């Protein structure tokens with residue numbers, strides 16, 4: 001069977017798509033990246049209205065590319081809208097769990113021309129589904145998915161309703177997976193999950209700090225990068241223990257969402273700006289060269305012009321190295337969707353543009369501040385006397401020099417050029 005996989009959404013969805021593809025290839029099926037296939041897996045997302053729209057579009061596109069193929073839809077959109085997926089004509093409809101089950105169903109549907117739907121209740125999930133990691137991006141970086149689910153119920157977020165409660169990979173399994181990936185040649189592992197700050201809360205420990213420490217010590221030759229973190233994770237203990245690890249990338253994606261305390265309260269976020277800023281200070285004290293990136297939602301219900309100005313001022317105060325800006329997207333079933341004072345699309349669009357403009361200036365400032373430093377990059381490409389790759393603190397670098405892909409190479413930064421740094425390898 002020739003099969004194709006279309007993935008929308010987050011790193012966890014990307015990881016799970018790679019795992020489903022690896023399972024099918026192990027069973028002798030052929031992964032095709034373009035052109036008609038005998039079977040399609042569409043791994044969907046519903047974090048915003050736009051990602052739901054794109055999920056529907058991807059299902060239609062697969063079905064029009066080969067109307068006789070088996071179409072399997074899974075992920076967070078079909079978890080919450082299975083009827084819509086079925087009405088589009090999908091042969092197999094699964095949710096955001098049981099990826100191995102979907103692979104089995106796909107083989108059965110292909111041989112017996114069956115229609116199979118299996119949607120569970122995410123709130124009843126208790127077991128972490130282990131899936132084969134690997135076949136990451138060009139064999140330089142691989143994702144190590146160690147956690148699933150979230151129980152924070154931020155008022156705007158649909159994820160807890162489609163991914164269920166926290167389930168963590170046993171720490172010894174995470175360490176052995178990291179060792180396997182390192183032996184396979186990956187020089188960077190990204191510890192990822194839906195909400196990794198909750199890692200281990202279902203196991204009675206260790207917490208994320210303990211896990212990261214064990215993984216880093218198990219694979220000292222491999223860089224370890226962390227996925228998105230909740231501010232509460234940044235404690236003195238986190239900083240003291242992890243700053244001692246040479247192979248931990250000094251890059252922290254600390255999810256802020258708003259720089260206004262009154263908006264944070266309505267979002268149900270569990271910190272205020274003062275708390276956030278003091279944790280940021282702690283990070284910079286223990287990781288002086290670190291890059292701190294963040295997520296920001298603008299146009300949250302009731303967000304006044306003053307609250308938005310507070311957010312812009314706080315972004316500047318935090319001097320992030322990069323900011324992902326999202327206009328608020330109403331998700332049916334969330335508390336925020338029922339809130340009054342939903343803002344018009346035009347206001348959200350205009351605020352997103354203003355925040356993105358500031359974000360660009362902050363990024364340029366951070367890149368410029370790297371000039372003169374000597375840093376290590378993981379070479380992803382070598383071309384025409386130049387090497388390309390990312391620093392530990394997550395800056396993209398284009399440096400003069402020769403090196404092979406997947407090599408960790410030291411460079412001297414000579415300046416910034418738009419979105420990336422210039423340098424010379426030595």
Ligand code: SF4
Pocket residue numbers: 150151152153154157158159160194195230
């Ligand atoms: S922490 Fe909040 S925003 Fe993040 S997945 Fe959980 S509920 Fe959603």
